[in-house]
Amino acid sequence: MAYSKELTPALRERICELHAINWGYKRIHKRYPWISLSTIRYTIKKEPERRMGVSKPRSGRPKKLTEDDKPRILYVIAEQPRVTYEDLLSEVSYKVKKDSIRRLLNAENMRKWRCSWRPYLDDEHAAKRLQWASRYRHFTPADWARVYWSDECTVERGIGIRREWTFIRPRDQPKKGECQGLPHRGKQVKQMFWAEFSATRRTGLIPLFGDPSSQRGGINRFVIEELYRRVLPTLLPTEDGIFMHDNAPTHTAYVVRDALEEMEIEVMI
Secondary structure, three states, X not given: OOOOOXXXXXXXXXXXXXXXXXXXXXXXXXXXXXXXXXXXXXXXXXXHHOEOOEOOOOOOOOOOOOOOHHHHHHHHHHHOOOOOHHHHHHHOOOOOOHHHHHHHHHXXXXXXXXXXXXXOOOHHHHHHHHHHHHHOOOOOHHHHHOEEEEEEEEEEOOOOOOOOEEOOOHHHHHHHOOOEOOOOOOOOOEEEEEEXXXXXXXXXXXXXXXXXXXXXXXXXXXXXXXXXXXXXXXXXXXXXOEEEOXXXXXXXXXXXXXXXXXXXXXXXX
16 A cells, blocks of 8 residues: 555554554554554544544635635636636636646646647648658658758748647647637748758758849749759759758749759659
8 A cells, every 4th residue: 555644534443443452553553564653643542533534624724715616617718728827816706826726727637738830731731741641651761861851931020929828738729729820920021041951961041032133022933943053962962862842833933843853853742
């Protein structure tokens, strides 16, 4: 039996029964070695004050949360998974502090989780990804080691957004619609970077600058073509390497395809 700070009513009664038939403290201790002698003595001494082995209510301030408060709190959380602790405190008329609410929820194995970002993936995109995975499911680890992945990322000032929290676990958030929407990108100072990596090597971040001759002055097919012609011959082994980039229009343009074919680079599609 594992050690417990407080003996069960059945164990208390058993100790007192043994003492009633003239068992000494040490003999009882040998029977229950995990219970200290002082605890055995105290248990027998306080037996007249107990009823059916149950201790009297402890002295001190009674709990502020009533039996009706707990179901109310759990109901609010079920209806509003993103409810704040402040709102939960208002449900119980601020009778307790936030730590009391948190301890109550911990006893129910409930805690708050950061909302996941809502993925941009609809049924059409999911079908395309499944098709791509089926096309390359025969690849071995050695084949995947030949793949050189690339992507771009835009760093923009002023798109910070306060993260939201929910009582729904991360794995269940997409199914229950508890993911947080991605922040809206505004017209702020921003810079795009490109990088490539494989199983054995990776590049640093390469900044991409817009084409000043284009209508919007942004990253277009000619910028991507110039980038590929400049960096891929030295970063990608043409004899057995496979190049992977996304399906954005700037990557699938004819000038980019022609440049990859001219450099004899195999592209994963």
